[in-house]
Amino acid sequence: MDIHIEYYLIVSTVMLVAGIYGFLTRKNILAMLISVELILNATDINFAVFNRYLFPSHLEGHFFALFGIAIAAAETAVAIAIMINIYRNVSSIETKDIEEMKH
Amino acid sequence: MEYTIFIVLLPMLMFLFLGLVGHKLKPIVAGTLGCCSLAIVTILSYITAWEYFTAPRNARGVYETITVFNVQWLHFTDTLHIDLGVLLDPISVMMLIVISTVSLMVHIYSLGYMHGEKGFQRYYAFLSLFTMSMLGLVVATNIFQMYLFWELVGVSSYLLIGFYYPRPAAVSASKKAFIVTRFADLGFLIGILIFGYYEGSYTFATVGASTGFASANIVGVAKVMLPLALGLMFIGGAGKSAMFPLHIWLPDAMEGPTPVSALIHAATMVVAGVYLVARMFPLFIVYAPDVLHIVAYVGVFTAFFAAAIACAQSDIKRVLAFSTISQIAFMMVAVGVCTQAGYGTDAFNEEGGLGYMASMFHLFTHAMFKACLFLCAGAIIHTVGSNEMKFMGGLRKYMPITHIAFLVCCLAISGIPPFSGFFSKDEILTACFKFNPVIGWMMAAIAGMTAFYMFRLYYGIFWGKEAEHDHTPHEAPAAMIIPLIFLSAVTLVAGFIPFGHFISADGHEFTSHLEMSTAITSVAIAVFSIALATLFYAKEKQPIPDALGRKLKNLHTAAYHRFYIDEVYQFVTHKIIFGCIATPIAWFDHNVVDGFFNFLAWGTHETSFSIRGFQSGRVQQYTYVFLVGVLIIVVASLL
Numbered sequence: 002m003d004i005h006i007e008y009y010l011i012v013s014t015v016m017l018v019a020g021i022y023g024f025l026t027r028k029n030i031l032a033m034l035i036s037v038e039l040i041l042n043a044t045d046i047n048f049a050v051f052n053r054y055l056f057p058s059h060l061e062g063h064f065f066a067l068f069g070i071a072i073a074a075a076e077t078a079v080a081i082a083i084m085i086n087i088y089r090n091v092s093s094i095e096t097k098d099i100e101e102m103k104h
Numbered sequence: 105m106e107y108t109i110f111i112v113l114l115p116m117l118m119f120l121f122l123g124l125v126g127h128k129l130k131p132i133v134a135g136t137l138g139c140c141s142l143a144i145v146t147i148l149s150y151i152t153a154w155e156y157f158t159a160p161r162n163a164r165g166v167y168e169t170i171t172v173f174n175v176q177w178l179h180f181t182d183t184l185h186i187d188l189g190v191l192l193d194p195i196s197v198m199m200l201i202v203i204s205t206v207s208l209m210v211h212i213y214s215l216g217y218m219h220g221e222k223g224f225q226r227y228y229a230f231l232s233l234f235t236m237s238m239l240g241l242v243v244a245t246n247i248f249q250m251y252l253f254w255e256l257v258g259v260s261s262y263l264l265i266g267f268y269y270p271r272p273a274a275v276s277a278s279k280k281a282f283i284v285t286r287f288a289d290l291g292f293l294i295g296i297l298i299f300g301y302y303e304g305s306y307t308f309a310t311v312g313a314s315t316g317f318a319s320a321n322i323v324g325v326a327k328v329m330l331p332l333a334l335g336l337m338f339i340g341g342a343g344k345s346a347m348f349p350l351h352i353w354l355p356d357a358m359e360g361p362t363p364v365s366a367l368i369h370a371a372t373m374v375v376a377g378v379y380l381v382a383r384m385f386p387l388f389i390v391y392a393p394d395v396l397h398i399v400a401y402v403g404v405f406t407a408f409f410a411a412a413i414a415c416a417q418s419d420i421k422r423v424l425a426f427s428t429i430s431q432i433a434f435m436m437v438a439v440g441v442c443t444q445a446g447y448g449t450d451a452f453n454e455e456g457g458l459g460y461m462a463s464m465f466h467l468f469t470h471a472m473f474k475a476c477l478f479l480c481a482g483a484i485i486h487t488v489g490s491n492e493m494k495f496m497g498g499l500r501k502y503m504p505i506t507h508i509a510f511l512v513c514c515l516a517i518s519g520i521p522p523f524s525g526f527f528s529k530d531e532i533l534t535a536c537f538k539f540n541p542v543i544g545w546m547m548a549a550i551a552g553m554t555a556f557y558m559f560r561l562y563y564g565i566f567w568g569k570e571a572e573h574d575h576t577p578h579e580a581p582a583a584m585i586i587p588l589i590f591l592s593a594v595t596l597v598a599g600f601i602p603f604g605h606f607i608s609a610d611g612h613e614f615t616s617h618l619e620m621s622t623a624i625t626s627v628a629i630a631v632f633s634i635a636l637a638t639l640f641y642a643k644e645k646q647p648i649p650d651a652l653g654r655k656l657k658n659l660h661t662a663a664y665h666r667f668y669i670d671e672v673y674q675f676v677t678h679k680i681i682f683g684c685i686a687t688p689i690a691w692f693d694h695n696v697v698d699g700f701f702n703f704l705a706w707g708t709h710e711t712s713f714s715i716r717g718f719q720s721g722r723v724q725q726y727t728y729v730f731l732v733g734v735l736i737i738v739v740a741s742l743l
Contacts, residue, residue, distance in 0.1 A: 025727060025728055100721035103721030103722075
């Protein structure tokens with residue numbers, strides 16, 4: 002039985018929207034980081050799926066997905082380092098406590 | 105004659121040297137250096153003159169015009185370019201002698217006069233700058249080089265008038281001199297530009313016998329524009345030479361040190377206007393004789409006007425200043441009364457062109473005796489400590505040498521033979537009578553006024569009631585006496601120079617004859633005026649002038665206040681120009697122009713202040729706005 006391309010796309014869309022929603026509503030920046038990971042993974046799924054279904058003879062989409070995973074890992078490392086530093090400075094990683102950069 | 109370039113270069117180098125490192129030198133060292141360089145320049149000038157005038161005349165019977173040195177500076181077209189160089193012709197060589205002699209005398213004199221003054225080295229640097237500019241002006245190969253050096257003499261005059269810069273009077277006098285002459289120079293510049301446009305050349309080339317322009321292309325509209333250009337150039341000359349109504353700066357320029365007045369404001373710079381007209385003379389006489397006559401009429405009025413004021417001044421330097429204005433006006437009249445009578449023939453020098461020679465002759469003699477008069481005045485001021493005549497009187501006992509020198513020069517300026525002024529003034533009067541007897545008689549009368557006010561000055565200083573002195577007046581030091589003796593000696597003999605042999609309107613040699621009737625008339629008038637002055641002012645008590653002064657109180661007050669010309673200028677500049685033109689423009693600038701930009705700044709500030717709340721620091725809010733924006737763009741592009 003074939004799995005249609007739409008099923009994959011529905012999953013990735015749900016992940017994207019969930020990521021965006023989480024990014025906008027979470028109070029904790031760690032949770033916001035997880036939301037960003039969701040968005041990234043949604044795009045990775047799209048890369049792989051479009052490559053697999055539309056251009057089976059090529060591999061660029063797969064490679065792009067791998068790049069995306071690597072970058073997401075690096076980004077997570079940097080983000081967590083930043084968070085640790087924020088926690089050391091303001092003893093909190095709640096978004097309401099870190100709004101110093103304003104007018 | 106390549107060495108003539110050093111006549112200009114040496115003072116320039118001396119200016120740079122004294123200006124840059126002068127303050128590290130001892131004053132006497134700086135002064136001696138200035139004098140030495142000027143002595144070399146003087147010797148070079150004399151050698152130049154000797155070589156130039158002993159060289160044989162060319163085939164046309166004139167002294168060859170030599171361009172010793174020339175570099176092209178700005179190139180516009182093949183004919184229109186601006187050069188810098190050295191040009192020798194009879195009048196420029198004559199001016200070299202005048203300038204270097206008077207400048208050397210002033211340099212030596214200043215060693216004594218300026219002794220112990222603050223800024224002694226700076227003074228000598230400025231003197232060198234002035235000498236350089238003036239020499240560069242007279243040897244200019246083209247009208248634009250002349251203009252450059254013309255402005256340079258203006259600057260150095262400004263610097264020297266304002267030498268005593270802590271004194272407010274000196275500062276405002278220097279500004280006045282600079283602004284008035286600069287204003288006149290605007291006319292000169294416009295004249296040069298019009299001239300260059302229609303003539304297509306700035307370079308003085310040989311035309312006929314005299315130095316002038318190659319004027320082949322004067323046709324059509326140029327026939328109108330060329331006289332206009334020459335007239336505008338004369339305005340520049342009138343500004344420098346203090347012709348009415350641009351004379352107001354010269355009396356105030358007396359705020360400068362007295363040797364400076366002798367050099368710049370009596371002998372050299374102020375005659376630059378006459379020199380300019382003489383330089384352009386070949387064009388004036390052919391294309392614009394009417395403009396030349398305007399020059400003459402302006403000159404006649406200025407001569408009379410200044411002589412009238414000089415009769416009522418009490419500051420001795422002011423008397424001399426007005427006398428200078430009057431005498432320069434004599435030169436202007438002389439060159440202005442030239443006509444085309446006999447043009448192109450041998451008779452031209454005797455007929456229409458006599459005034460040209462007379463003017464240059466008077467320039468020469470006047471430079472010597474007026475410089476001497478100023479230097480005498482400097483010696484007197486040096487010992488008395490005031491410019492006012494009422495603090496003088498009876499000085500002949502204390503300053504015998506100055507007294508004799510002053511008397512010699514007074515006799516010269518009054519036109520008593522055998523002093524130099526007699527000969528040159530006689531030529532001027534002859535030329536005036538040839539042009540128009542009315543002008544001739546007027547100039548003769550003004551010559552009488554000259555004799556009167558000069559002897560009023562003479563008696564006021566050396567005779568009359570002796571003023572109270574804090575200390576006994578004494579003769580000036582040797583450095584100041586030597587120039588006086590030298591210049592008065594020159595005054596004694598300069599009249600016998602056969603000037604027509606060297607300088608004449610068309611360059612040909614001619615011998616001027618003393619016109620007996622004119623000579624007798626002018627001498628009679630001069631003697632009468634001197635006698636009148638003697639009667640009025642020689643005694644300790646002066647009942648006649650006092651009575652006259654009471655009777656003609658208004659006239660005397662008006663003349664004392666220089667006929668209120670300065671007040672007229674004050675009114676025109678402050679009330680009319682500042683009040684009616686400058687103030688509305690300033691209002692427009694402050695309110696409309698500035699207001700517009702203030703509004704822009706205010707609007708930007710207010711707008712940004714009201715929207716600064718957007719920058720809340722909350723990352724999620726930014727993201728939300730961003731997301732909404734992206735969605736809007738997406739929806740819009742879909743639709």
